[in-house]
Amino acid sequence: xxxxxxxxxxxxxxxxxxxxxxxxxxxxxxxxxxxxxxxxxxxxxxxxxxxxxxxxxxxxxxxxxxxxxxxxxxxxxxxxxxxxxxxxxxxxxxxxxxxxxxxxxxxxxxxxxxxxxxxxxxxxxxxxxxxxxxxxxxxxxxxxxxxxxxxxxxxxxxxxxxxxxxxxxxxxxxxxxxxxxxxxxxxxxxxxxxxxxxxxxxxxxxxxxxxx
Amino acid sequence: xxxxxxxxxxxxxxxxxxxxxxxxxxxxxxxxxxxxxxxxxxxxxxxxxxxxxxxxxxxxxxxxxxxxxxxxxxxxxxxxxxxxxxxxxxxxxxxxxxxxxxxxxxxxxxxxxxxxxxxxxxxxxxxxxxxxxxxxxxxxxxxxxxxxxxxxxxxxxxxxxxxxxxxxxxxxxxxxxxxxxxxxxxxxxxxxxxxxxxxxxxxxxxxxxxxx
Amino acid sequence: xxxxxxxxxxxxxxxxxxxxxxxxxxxxxxxxxxxxxxxxxxxxxxxxxxxxxxxxxxxxxxxxxxxxxxxxxxxxxxxxxxxxxxxxxxxxxxxxxxxxxxxxxxxxxxxxxxxxxxxxxxxxxxxxxxxxxxxxxxxxxxxxxxxxxxxxxxxxxxxxxxxxxxxxxxxxxxxxxxxxxxxxxxxxxxxxxxxxxxxxxxxxxxxxxxxx
Amino acid sequence: xxxxxxxxxxxxxxxxxxxxxxxxxxxxxxxxxxxxxxxxxxxxxxxxxxxxxxxxxxxxxxxxxxxxxxxxxxxxxxxxxxxxxxxxxxxxxxxxxxxxxxxxxxxxxxxxxxxxxxxxxxxxxxxxxxxxxxxxxxxxxxxxxxxxxxxxxxxxxxxxxxxxxxxxxxxxxxxxxxxxxxxxxxxxxxxxxxxxxxxxxxxxxxxxxxxx
Numbered sequence: 075x076x077x078x079x080x081x082x083x084x085x086x087x088x089x090x091x092x093x094x095x096x097x098x099x100x101x102x103x104x105x106x107x108x109x110x111x112x113x114x115x116x117x118x119x120x121x122x123x124x125x126x127x128x129x130x131x132x133x134x135x136x137x138x139x140x141x142x143x144x145x146x147x148x149x150x151x152x153x154x155x156x157x158x159x160x161x162x163x164x165x166x167x168x169x170x171x172x173x174x175x176x177x178x179x180x181x182x183x184x185x186x187x188x189x190x191x192x193x194x195x196x197x198x199x200x201x202x203x204x205x206x207x208x209x210x211x212x213x214x215x216x217x218x219x220x221x222x223x224x225x226x227x228x229x230x231x232x233x234x235x236x237x238x239x240x241x242x243x244x245x246x247x248x249x250x251x252x253x254x255x256x257x258x259x260x261x262x263x264x265x266x267x268x269x270x271x272x273x274x275x276x277x278x279x280x281x282x283x284x285x286x
Numbered sequence: 287x288x289x290x291x292x293x294x295x296x297x298x299x300x301x302x303x304x305x306x307x308x309x310x311x312x313x314x315x316x317x318x319x320x321x322x323x324x325x326x327x328x329x330x331x332x333x334x335x336x337x338x339x340x341x342x343x344x345x346x347x348x349x350x351x352x353x354x355x356x357x358x359x360x361x362x363x364x365x366x367x368x369x370x371x372x373x374x375x376x377x378x379x380x381x382x383x384x385x386x387x388x389x390x391x392x393x394x395x396x397x398x399x400x401x402x403x404x405x406x407x408x409x410x411x412x413x414x415x416x417x418x419x420x421x422x423x424x425x426x427x428x429x430x431x432x433x434x435x436x437x438x439x440x441x442x443x444x445x446x447x448x449x450x451x452x453x454x455x456x457x458x459x460x461x462x463x464x465x466x467x468x469x470x471x472x473x474x475x476x477x478x479x480x481x482x483x484x485x486x487x488x489x490x491x492x493x494x495x496x497x498x
Numbered sequence: 499x500x501x502x503x504x505x506x507x508x509x510x511x512x513x514x515x516x517x518x519x520x521x522x523x524x525x526x527x528x529x530x531x532x533x534x535x536x537x538x539x540x541x542x543x544x545x546x547x548x549x550x551x552x553x554x555x556x557x558x559x560x561x562x563x564x565x566x567x568x569x570x571x572x573x574x575x576x577x578x579x580x581x582x583x584x585x586x587x588x589x590x591x592x593x594x595x596x597x598x599x600x601x602x603x604x605x606x607x608x609x610x611x612x613x614x615x616x617x618x619x620x621x622x623x624x625x626x627x628x629x630x631x632x633x634x635x636x637x638x639x640x641x642x643x644x645x646x647x648x649x650x651x652x653x654x655x656x657x658x659x660x661x662x663x664x665x666x667x668x669x670x671x672x673x674x675x676x677x678x679x680x681x682x683x684x685x686x687x688x689x690x691x692x693x694x695x696x697x698x699x700x701x702x703x704x705x706x707x708x709x710x
Numbered sequence: 711x712x713x714x715x716x717x718x719x720x721x722x723x724x725x726x727x728x729x730x731x732x733x734x735x736x737x738x739x740x741x742x743x744x745x746x747x748x749x750x751x752x753x754x755x756x757x758x759x760x761x762x763x764x765x766x767x768x769x770x771x772x773x774x775x776x777x778x779x780x781x782x783x784x785x786x787x788x789x790x791x792x793x794x795x796x797x798x799x800x801x802x803x804x805x806x807x808x809x810x811x812x813x814x815x816x817x818x819x820x821x822x823x824x825x826x827x828x829x830x831x832x833x834x835x836x837x838x839x840x841x842x843x844x845x846x847x848x849x850x851x852x853x854x855x856x857x858x859x860x861x862x863x864x865x866x867x868x869x870x871x872x873x874x875x876x877x878x879x880x881x882x883x884x885x886x887x888x889x890x891x892x893x894x895x896x897x898x899x900x901x902x903x904x905x906x907x908x909x910x911x912x913x914x915x916x917x918x919x920x921x922x
Contacts (some may be wrong), residue, residue, distance in 0.1 A: 097736030100309030195758040312521030524733030
């Protein structure tokens with residue numbers, strides 16, 4: 075909007091990608107509530123509070139997925155503060171990230187339904203949930219690696235050292251998520267708690283390392 | 287867009303926060319309709335009008351929640367007319383507000399289902415609804431207190447007196463909402479009516495005290 | 499953005515109202531699809547096409563509501579091309595319009611469910627649908643009458659004659675919609691067809707009278 | 711925003727059309743997840759993974775529709791990079807495209823439910839799905855033909871040869887989609903796979919022919 079002629083034009087595609095992505099993040103985070111089921115009135119008769127308490131897994135899953143999508147939204151913005159130009163490749167890698175974001179209400183519903191059941195089904199539900207987050211983390215890494223490699227997409231070129239460090243940092247996140255798939259088969263509730271804590275970590279880690 | 291160089295740059299994050307928040311407000315207010323259930327055709331046989339009349343609690347809950355989210359949207363804008371810079375702390379406090387906003391269709395469904403039942407379940411449903419609004423009011427207060435304390439986030443610094451008055455004003459609102467949790471155990475329908483009236487009050491109060 | 503200092507500043511609230519309204523229009527028009535029910539696979543066994551044909555009322559209701567919301571979106575823009583300033587009163591009248599817009603999927607579901615049943619229930623469903631559209635038309639009229647009376651909200655002041663003519667024109671639309679409530683008790687399918695034709699009329703009427 | 715006075719003003723309607731369309735694309739692509747059904751916990755007992763595997767048609771349909779809407783979003787932008795002015799005719803042709811986009815979750819649900827059944831119902835479900843995409847392709851062609859014919863809507867006038875070539879190109883796409891309706895009656899799973907491949911083709915084809 076106030077660019078000198080010498081500087082290459084910031085591709086308008088990034089603001090479109092951001093607007094579309096923000097739309098999908100906002101819709102996905104708000105749709106999560108549709109997976110919360112109110113107990114039917116002929117079931118509760120006088121025990122609504124007890125029924126709501128028994129349904130704690132659906133509230134825990136809701137809260138975790140809300141935190142995950144919220145932090146993804148914040149970090150997507152951080153990333154697109156540095157990525158200032160777009161091409162079709164970036165657009166489709168971003169669609170891949172949105173695929174896993176938009177899908178999240180489904181494993182959230184699985185966890186809501188099966189966490190309280192325990193047993194093999196709870197493990198499978200937690201593993202599907204963790205796999206979804208791992209795939210989202212991979213998509214995040216791919217977007218970043220793609221943008222870094224095609225340096226001209228970035229606001230400022232990075233030194234090879236900084237480049238390697240930033241890609242490595244994303245890879246570590248991906249491996250942590252992949253490890254939660256294995257953890258799911260040990261304990262489904264612990265896995266959900268860990269997912270919530272990882273989201274909190276990414277919230278605070280960003281505050282420290284990027285803004286300052 | 288037309289800022290002098292002397293004035294500190296208005297952080298673009300606030301327009302992003304507002305756009306994302308507007309998205310969540312717009313989606314939450316429109317999703318409420320999905321909680322309205324049409325009576326099945328094999329139930330109504332020739333008595334559709336009577337069935338719709340019997341389901342007045344779901345329409346009352348819909349209208350109240352629509353008014354609440356609508357007024358929240360207006361007041362969120364009022365607040366972000368005064369908050370012109372953002373940091374990560376503000377971003378996450380705002381996500382906390384969006385959490386309670388996006389959750390509202392769930393207690394709305396509880397009230398729709400249980401208000402007509404009466405008894406203990408109606409009280410619990412109204413109390414959960416009131417608790418949700420109380421948590422939203424607390425989040426509003428936290429955003430404001432945070433922005434006021436970090437004065438540089440505001441468009442104009444406030445005098446210590448005005449600062450204390452504005453924070454106090456939010457606290458009063460929070461206490462009123464907290465009182466509706468207690469009221470829920472006296473009468474669920476009265477509680478819903480009071481929530482609707484509080485929303486109307488905030489609509490008109492804003493017109494008087496902020497715009498002029 | 500390019501205003502001379504002499505001219506009063508165009509209130510930014512109108513672009514916010516338009517963005518929020520566009521959000522609600524876009525969500526309401528897209529949510530309509532959730533009211534379309536796929537026949538269960540154990541019901542269809544080999545007769546899916548026949549079952550889909552039998553469910554023509556839900557497709558007719560979907561198409562009509564899509565046309566209604568689409569035309570409302572276009573005409574809302576026409577109106578806000580002329581309304582360039584906003585105050586809180588306008589904001590709340592606009593929320594009233596959004597209330598009836600966001601509610602439309604509910605009477606659409608009623609018509610989908612009861613149009614094929616015939617009898618008293620079909621009449622009630624069509625009447626509720628028509629009442630919803632009448633209330634939306636009233637809200638449109640109120641917004642326009644309010645903006646015209648407070649002339650300073652308009653881009654260009656209108657002559658008293660043009661003012662009276664434009665308000666009258668909205669009133670006629672409202673009476674036409676009110677008449678469809680009565681028509682509902684004569685024939686529900688004819689009422690739905692008339693609603694579709696009124697939407698088409700408003701689409702073309704706009705093309706002729708406003709753009710040129 | 712930075713136009714010389716000589717150049718005709720770019721009609722603001724295109725940015726509104728794009729914003730509204732982006733909203734509908736973002737909502738439709740995110741709503742698809744609501745058609746994914748988690749198996750009920752009393753059905754799965756210990757066999758959740760097997761049940762999820764058996765429901766592969768719903769995941770295949772989800773993925774295909776996600777790819778289709780994603781590519782439609784990208785190509786809608788490509789088209790509106792060249793269309794810089796709008797009139798009411800374009801606005802309503804665009805609404806026609808949004809009608810078929812917003813409807814897509816319904817045939818997606820049909821395919822999810824019936825693909826695994828096989829037989830006549832699977833063929834009908836695939837044919838309805840293919841018909842929906844054909845109608846969307848026709849709407850795309852109409853928008854382009856309309857904009858080309860009214861040359862003043864385009865950023866740059868086209869030579870008659872380029873004009874004919876571009877309209878022809880859209881027509882070919884429409885015929886390919888129409889052919890998938892026939893294919894549906896040969897094999898429903900193959901049809902779904904072909905739809906996915908056509909979406910991929912349009913993704914890559916765009917990368918080659920438009921950006922460079």
